[in-house]
Amino acid sequence: GEVEVLHWWTSGGEAKAASALKATLQAKGHTWKDFAVAGGGGDSAMTVLKSRVVSGNSPAAAQIKGPGLQEWAKEGVLANIDGVAKAEKWDAVLPKVVSDVMKYKGNYIAAPVNVHRVNWLWANPEAFKKAGAKVPTNWDEFFAAADKLKAAGIIPVAHGGQNWQDFTTFESVALGVGGADFYKKALVQLDAGTINGPVMLKVLETFKKVKGYTDKNAPGRDWNLATAMVIKGEAGMQLMGDWAKGEFIAAGKTPGKDFVCVAAPGTAKSFTFNVDSFAMFKLKNEANVKAQNDLAAAIMAPEFQETFNLNKGSIPVRLGMNLDKFDDCAKLSAKDFVDTAKANSLVPSVAHGMAVPPAAEGAIKDVVSQFWNTDAMSAKDAQVKLAAAAKTK
Amino acid sequence: MGALNIRNVRKSYGPTEILKGIDIEIEAGEFLILVGPSGCGKSTLLSMIAGLDVPTSGTISIGERDVTYLPSKDRDIAMVFQSYALYPNMTVAENIAFGLEMRKVPKAQREEAVQRVARMLQIGHLLERKPGALSGGQRQRVAMGRALARDPKLFLFDEPLSNLDAKLRVEMRAEIKLLHQRTKTTTVYVTHDQVEAMTLGDRIAVMKDGVVQQFGTPDDIYSRPATKFVAEFIGSPAMNMVTAQRAGAGLVAHGVELALDDGQRSALAGVRGEVIYGLRPENLTFADSGLPGTLVMIEPTGPETYVSVDTAAGQMTARVPGHFRQQVGERVHLQWSPVHAHLFDAASEKRVG
Amino acid sequence: MGALNIRNVRKSYGPTEILKGIDIEIEAGEFLILVGPSGCGKSTLLSMIAGLDVPTSGTISIGERDVTYLPSKDRDIAMVFQSYALYPNMTVAENIAFGLEMRKVPKAQREEAVQRVARMLQIGHLLERKPGALSGGQRQRVAMGRALARDPKLFLFDEPLSNLDAKLRVEMRAEIKLLHQRTKTTTVYVTHDQVEAMTLGDRIAVMKDGVVQQFGTPDDIYSRPATKFVAEFIGSPAMNMVTAQRAGAGLVAHGVELALDDGQRSALAGVRGEVIYGLRPENLTFADSGLPGTLVMIEPTGPETYVSVDTAAGQMTARVPGHFRQQVGERVHLQWSPVHAHLFDAASEKRVG
């Protein structure tokens, strides 16, 4: 059969990883039609996907994640892949938080690929040494360290200019300041009482305080340029998901020595995840359905999970894998993943579309970004707007 | 070849009526001259004959066929535009050959035609130029060439020689005459040149303000102008006009008795009110007696001289051959024969007798 | 007001030389007429005087100032273009007022000037139209108006009356003459109309192929043409030319002895080879004796008639006043007085005597 796969893994390591998947399928005698659309964290890909579906020309699989899966399923265009899931015992190897996302009305409709941890803090030890600061573990320490860095003429926090970057910082602050339960209530369930509560106000204030430690050229900067600032020691630290590691490694730095990865302040016991997954679309051709099932199986196979995540910097979504080949940051991530899953402090990332439906997500992000960028806006105002945005359906 | 029949043609641009009911009919093979003051509607009429514009009302037929609404390209007409309308992107040769090409004339024949008209119009050396690199007269000749290369049912010429020097004009005029004698193609020709009008035309239509004032042979028009307007318009310098009062059977202007012959006298019998007494400058001669006056202007033009004289009956211009020996200010006498006088009813401006 | 001085001006377009060293000098206030066959370079010369083009070599001065390279707008010149070059986006009134506006003439004065020229050119009712809605002659008058509205150092007219009817042309000619007499503005005027050339000009320059053939007063040009070309070019119908051989002190053409007076005889003494004997049509008369011939063509033009006669010395055209009573084919005799004969050296085509 033939599988057409829509994804936005187009460059470098990602592309290599995707090629591995392609090879697996080709080994099983299927053809792989590559439909790669990069850009905007998948925005363009979504556009394409929609028009493909509308023209009655769906691909076999498409990279969709989080609540988006549910929305697509609701439109009735996704296929049920329980057959593969049963055979491969997905229920057993996936944390429930993750598998829930992959199901619609109890049936698997998508196969997960990897787990990114979003609540990381990346720091340049050199810079910290120079400033005489220590890598923070909570927000008070964070600001103390930031002050010292600033005093040493180093930009304390490297930051970029897209709204998801703003929100990555925001959700780390929320998790660190409010804790996992608050996070879930406020940002996953969008509970109005919590959003209007005092904790949220504190979160917002803290968040705005971080802004003070970024440089004024941040708007419009790509995240990797912000990372480069940390690498070069122009900046001390950056709040960013584990993909930032790729930049450090590509620059020839070693984890633990040239840079450190720690959980974002106050979030060591929690884990905001960002899971990439492939939704399977309803197909007409039998042979292609077979190929589609093989694709789903292959995605969850340990070999692919390993190759892919090694390349991508993330960790396998499948529990209980051998992580010998992974680096220390990944190992820590994997350990926390399991632990937090047990402790019920494994939370989905809003910034990366894991927690709330896109419409609400967009509206919330708008408010947070506006708050971040508008010096005149008070935390109180932001809170009111946030509450309004949370009501978006 | 076809006769041309224009019946009650009117044309308005918005609220203003340009042509006010034109009726002209000529036989197949005739040469019609259109003359009239600037802006009287000559070009407008031509473009309706050509099918470039439609009359507001009235019909136009060529031969037996009503062509009023027939598209231009099906009328088989060749035209010289007053504004030339050369194709700027084509060379002179291509401009000339274009009409033939459109009518699928074989290449060899086209080239021959180009050569023929180029010789006729003396533009052989310009064939490879674009119109932008030509002088005014050369452009006009190319515009002519475009029409002459063809062998149409009807030729329309809109002042085709106006930008040529006198010598060339004479030659071109002769060529056109020759061509017409050979092919007998019905032709409509607009001109301001009296010599052209008189020598080329079988018939002349004199227009004014969208109305045909007189339609007749050149000789008719010149020797028996139907209206005061035609009389003044044709002939240069213009006919001298004296407004005269009836005095018994005769005419008097400012105390001067104007000579009349018997025919004129009887014709005048039916006219009430004032009469206009017209004399062409070439019919005035200087003599020892006659109407006295003072020389006020002497304009030598070469072969003849225009002499203006202030008389009791008003200023009169005489046209005399060769040099004129007297000086401005001298007293002279004008004489003429009454047969040369043209009489018009001052009220209707129509010819009397 | 300034004299115009053109010194050895040459102009080439690519390899072809259009003007081959023009030398013309006129006094302040003079009226210069440029004539010459189509394509001889008249418009080119005007556009160099206007500063729209630069000579390849030579200089042009106006007054005391060398303006060869001075931009047009600083020369204070008004010009009528042969191609009109009206501003299509402006109304007639705006077209006329534009030059004044550019010279910062106050609005009231501009409007007055527009009214003045509109009256003069009879285009008062057209002032609000765009050029696109005008007839050919009306456009030409607007082009005139644009120049006449101004009061420049120098007027340049490039065939300004070619598309007007004879009557209007006479009136316009008179207006121009009047204007010139009043303002005494130096003027260069291109025309193909002999009457205009003879009546308006203080001086005439006859050009041919980029060379000035003769430069002199109208009378000079007409009665003493310097070359065979000038003799043929000025005057319509053209001068009759007979190629004659020396026979003793006299001249013989095809066995016919041609009359000469004493001055001519002695002037001819220095000439070797053939001689061209020229006679203007108006100097030929019909008589009972003289050069015999057969009538071959009779063209009545109204005031006079052109008569072509086949003689032993070649075909000759005579211009006779009024109607001509004889018929084609009849035998006639031509007579003339030797004082009217023009003699040219056949080799150099220069005037003899």
Add this chain to the structure above:
Amino acid sequence: MSTTAPPAARAMRTPWLPKLVVAPSFALSLFFIYGLILWNGYLSLSASRLLPNYEFVGIEQYLLLWESERFRVALTNMAIFGFLFIGGALAVGLLLAVLLDQKIRAEGVLRTVYLYPMAISFIVTGTAWKWILNPGLGLEHLMQQWGFTGFTFDWLVNPDKAIYCVAIAGVWQSAGFVMALFLAALRGIDDSIIKAAQVDGASLPRIYWRIVLPSLRPVFFSTLMVVSHLAIKSFDLVMALTNGGPGFATDLPATFMYTMAFTRGQIGQGAAAATVMLMLVAAIVVPYLYSELRSNKK
């Protein structure tokens, strides 16, 4: 043409062929433009989210839109941006065209240089402008390095000013094309009227202003149309330069619409935004179109 021509006259003046020639394009545009406007209008009244869906909900989407602060920002930006961009592009383009029309030697090179910004992918354009306008890297940095320490230029990162940066970049990008359009028209003009104006004593700027440009009126009209079209559609530009940021300070209706319809799965909302935008455009363009076509008839 006269207004009272009999029916046959009209028939003669317009044979069927020309009509046949424009018919397909006309049908296509009717179908795609007006069909889609209707379709879109309907969607704006539906509950469409991720995919089009025809459940009718009335004007709910418009109410939502009315309350959306982001949409209001987008409209305001459109006005500011549209004005600056259209004005700027026309002015700069015209100036360049006139300069290039002066028979200068390097015309070919300059023309390409001016046009080229339009050709470069927005990915690159955006990056380049980000450098230039970024206070820490570009202009401000450079000026400060040269010793003008007081020089600040932080518009790009200032939410209130960023839209001006977008306009500047927009002008830079499209002025070249405007130039090309004008240049084409200038080249179609017969020199003789320019000569006449010189003789009339007009200086070069005056000639252009009074004679040449007025006769470019139809082309001016095309240009204005295209530039406004660019303004309304400046999607790529914003995306590349600011991605709508800081925050959504540089959002334009086009980006708003796209985000709503495709990123956020609120097609109904996007459709409503599109409808509002089209109506606004129509309110401005239709009278202009009308007057322009009227006056051309003459």
Add this chain to the structure above:
Amino acid sequence: MLTTSLKDMDQVRAGSLLSLPTSPTLDAWRKAWSSACTGTDCGGLQPFFWNSILMAVPAVMISTLIGSLNGYVLSKWKFKGSELMFALMLFGVFMPMQVVLLPMSQVLGWFGIASSLTGLITVHVIAGIPSTTLFFRNYYIGLPDELIKAATLDGAGFWQIFRRIVLPLSVPIMVVTLIWQFTNIWNDFLYGVVFSGADSKPITVGLNNLANTSSTVKEYNVDMAAAMIAALPTLFVYVVAGKYFVRGLTAGAVKG
């Protein structure tokens, strides 16, 4: 940009963006052209480039031709309602392209040309007609009507006048339209990504895939080289077409 594309990766990361390359190398160009990954395929931009050519050339030609024909009719063969027709078409210029994406794909689906080169060309042609018509129509308005009249008299029909008189006089506007259409179509991303098939994707999609990484290291030098490659054909078109901005096309045509 050029300088960056000539640098190697180490220098890119180390140096300031404005510095000159210390050891210029064409590696980035080579990589961008033939071996950079744009998904699971690592064939560089090469295939995309040819796709774009295959798409842009016919789409530009067709839309320009249609535009000039429409313009010709709407300016020189006016009929009752033609002005209205023009106005209606013109309004299409303002259609936001995002709005048409979904319905257009539906329609293309019906015709069975969704996700194909043909479909993409069709979309570009349709999208281009309003502006090309606008350009030509307004340019032709300025051509003297007398020329059309003279040609009709010479016996030329609708097509002959177009081919022999009008087209030769439209060189400058033709150049502009070609430039406009080529640039738009060549640089279009949205239509290209939505309406093309897996193996007919245009260069912008390739470039975008190459330059946009969600989470791995950026190779600026390759990105820049790729961007340059993608921009070269337009440069070529500008230089070549630009030569035809000839002067004074209608000189000597009419008096007036």
